Amino acid sequence: xxxxxYMPVCMFVQTIRPxxxxxxxxxxxxxxxxxxxxxxxxxxNLCSRDAKSRQLRQLLEKIQNMSQSIEVLNLRTQRDFQYVxxxxxxxxxxxxKFRQIESNxxxxxxxxxxxxxH
Numbered sequence: 001x002x003x004x005x006y007m008p009v010c011m012f013v014q015t016i017r018p019x020x021x022x023x024x025x026x027x028x029x030x031x032x033x034x035x036x037x038x039x040x041x042x043x044x045n046l047c048s049r050d051a052k053s054r055q056l057r058q059l060l061e062k063i064q065n066m067s068q069s070i071e072v073l074n075l076r077t078q079r080d081f082q083y084v085x086x087x088x089x090x091x092x093x094x095x096x097k098f099r100q101i102e103s104n105x106x107x108x109x110x111x112x113x114x115x116x117x118h
Contacts, residue, residue, distance in 0.1 A: 028037045 028035070030036050
């Protein structure tokens with residue numbers, strides 16, 4: 001195992017101490033709030049000059065940037081989708097009005113033709 005590899009450990013968070021050389025990276029709890037799994041990573045000062053540590057930090061920054069970009073795109077997509085749904089509703093309303101106008105026009109033409117013909 002490399003110094004910077006993450007090690008999933010199922011244990012209670014209270015048993016992890018910084019002096020052991022590990023820090024809590026993430027944890028999961030069950031419905032009752034008990035810790036069921038904790039992911040720990042080596043403390044940052046343990047191997048901060050390590051090339052793999054630098055690569056991992058750079059990768060983490062890239063992932064965070066991508067995550068932010070995805071969030072922005074998601075918000076834009078939601079906004080655009082709402083706009084499209086609103087426009088679709090308006091188009092249905094216009095289509096209905098045009099059908100009514102066309103129907104009224106035909107009715108008027110038929111009445112005018114009948115009046116003019118007699």
